[in-house]
Amino acid sequence: MIRFNLLKRFGGVWIDSTVLLTQKIPNEVFNKRYYSIKNVPENFENVVDNRWAGNFVAGSKNFPLFAYFNDFFEEYWSKFDYLIDFFLIDYAFIIAYEKNIGGIKNVVDNLPYNNPDYNWLANHLEDSWTQEFQTRISNNKTFAYKLTRRKNINFDDKSNVFNNII
Known part of the structure; x- marks a missing residue:
């Protein structure tokens, strides 16, 4: 690789x-x-x-x-x-x-534990975007988030988390 x-x-x-x-x-x-x-x-x-x-x-x-x-x-x-x-x-x-x-x-x-929410966002990509998401992903100890879990994401839904972070 x-x-x-x-x-x-x-x-x-x-x-x-x-x-x-x-x-x-x-x-x-x-x-x-x-x-x-x-x-x-x-x-x-x-x-x-x-x-x-x-x-x-x-x-x-x-x-x-x-x-x-x-x-x-x-x-x-x-x-x-x-x-x-x-x-x-x-x-x-x-x-x-x-x-x-x-x-x-x-x-x-x-190696110390790091990025505690690394997998969290991937489980919420289809959720409705709220200010709570913005606050959580920008104000915590996680600087990197895995985005996919091989899910089908509705790219047309402009209110979901995925479309608001991209």
């Missing part, structure tokens, strides 16, 4: 286009060897459980995790021409985490 090749070679921040930034990205994101969105675990029935977000990843050039991902996906795409699962990035991450590749387990475990 191109994100990990770029991060391995140059460092920086990868943010998917489905992430809404409502505030300036804090300097801590740029000053860490590794950074990702991390929330309190909710015992989801998947491997991520809010420990990282593949759609918001930052870190320093040559961080071992980025080299691992780059090699993992180069190997995968050399053998397959289809994505076996949408969450393959997360399965690859759990392998790195459990094997502590490049010390990633310690890095992830020591």
Whole structure:
């Protein structure tokens, strides 16, 4: 995947286009060897459980995790021409985490919880827009919000949250 090749070679921040930034990205994101969105675990029935977000990843050039991902996906795409699962990035991450590749387990475990409302907005995109939404997304500890949860959004409804933030 191109994100990990770029991060391995140059460092920086990868943010998917489905992430809404409502505030300036804090300097801590740029000053860490590794950074990702991390929330309190909710015992989801998947491997991520809010420990990282593949759609918001930052870190320093040559961080071992980025080299691992780059090699993992180069190997995968050399053998397959289809994505076996949408969450393959997360399965690859759990392998790195459990094997502590490049010390990633310690890095992830020591990363403080951040962006507590990261997934909140995605669950309200079809709701009617109110001042309460404006206040919540602009005055809290979350600077990044995931926008989609693969939902069908009514783009014609100008009163919904989605159309008011875009």
